Amino acid sequence: MSEFDQMYREVILDHYKNPRGHGLIEDADAHAEGQNPLCGDEVSIFVAFANDRETIDEVKFSGRGCAISQAATSMLMEMVKGRSATEVATLSRDALLDEIGIPLSPVRIKCALLGLSTLKLALHKAKGTPLPEEWAGASSDLELK
């Protein structure tokens, strides 16, 4: 299979059709919404912390979008569960892109990172964790609330 055909390889399709961590959390400790107005991808992220108010005990996402954005966010949910908020707030985009494991054009990278950007915003709103420096430029066309 060419590296290109891998884009819709089994793992991606699996996460797209059976997304992990899909749903809502009532009375979530942290919450944010993001959308890419250029194409209509939308995501809502909900986080519940453990008693130490730092470890991500439960994390869920809902929304709609292209296969890459949905699969990436699903993978993200698996990646961050059980990790600390501080750690996740500084999770690099490369870490997520490596996990996705396929080459993405700049246009599709935006799709892949929507969930991560929204999660970081949720943590920032709840706990004041830092926002990524590159948001001065890169993510500015994502509408994050």
Place this chain on the structure above:
Amino acid sequence: MAVTAQRKLDARKLRADFPIFEHEIRGKSLAYLDSAVSAHKPRQVLDKLRTFYETSYANVHRGVYTLSELATAEYEGAREKVAQFINAPTARVFFNDPATTESINLVAYAWGLDNLGPGDVVVVTELEHHSNFVPWQYIAKRTGAAFKAIPLDEHGELQLDALEEIARAGNVKVVANNLVSNALGTINPVEQLAAWAHDHGAIMVVDAAQAAPHHAIDVQQLDCDFLAFSSHKMCGPTSVGALWGRAALLESMAPFNLGGHMIRSVKLEETTWGQIPFKFEAGTQPIAEAVGFGAAVDYLTDVGLAAIEEHERELLVYALERLADVEGLVAYGPPPERRAGILSFNLGEIHPHDVAQILDMDGVAIRAGHHCCQPLMAKLGVAATNRASFYLYTIPEEIDRLVEGLHKANKLLA
């Protein structure tokens, strides 16, 4: 003018003029269904560019030496060709960079700022490309004029019965419309709109970016006041377009870009402007690109705009037939008789990015997104669509490959 029997164009033969089709992309031959965004270039245009640079290039108008004269002759010759292409007097056409967007901005600023104010109405439509929407919206805001959009019906055609109500909002001063919609392919009733505009003492500005490559344009018949179009969408180079305007308006308008060449005399106390079209061509223009634009006009005139239009309509009918068999496909826009060779559609719940990506895997190029028509997308109730568009070099096999790709997308993601 002699009426000649319309020749049917031979797309396969014309395709051989375009070197890009000799290349494989990702190991597949190119099925290019995105001419609405930009068209490919025939050898005739590419050769002209090269020859010009190699034998006749110099800066134009000012030089006394022979080479400059040669270049000037080519540049002004291109201007004449472009003017004839739209049946306009030569002196009213000038070159702009970048193309249509710059041209419309020029009119919005240079005409709009001096002619719009509170109580006036700027009229666009829900179908406009952002380049014929945003400048007007901005200028309306800056001048205090009202900003109205003619709404669409469910076929993607303008609801002209809304005009009366729009006129009640104030003094209609400008109506701006695309002759052909880049998203839906709708062919708009520009002559009717121009007549209505003139009845109300307004000017008519036509965005012909999508129309000029595919349909014969006659500014005198359209009776519009400004018309803009782009070279790159009609097989010419990027970075140049043409704006035509009525002499009286151009004479009375303030210049837009100022500097060298657009002046008559410059003194510390005062500067006077050059005559049109030079008044609107400050600095060094895209000389070679304009010459290439002229070569593109020659190429298209040779193929025949009527033949191009017929060819695209046949492809559109074929495409609609074949797409009817694709599960979950929703096509937008008017019936083939009232639209150009552009097809916007969605495939069930599958996101356009994914559709376009899957098609790309098999060498099929379409566009996915809002096509710089966010107001239209909002009206359709979607964030994005897929768009296939045709041109003189499009062959039915490319449509077949599109359909195959859509079936594949359904299998993978539906």
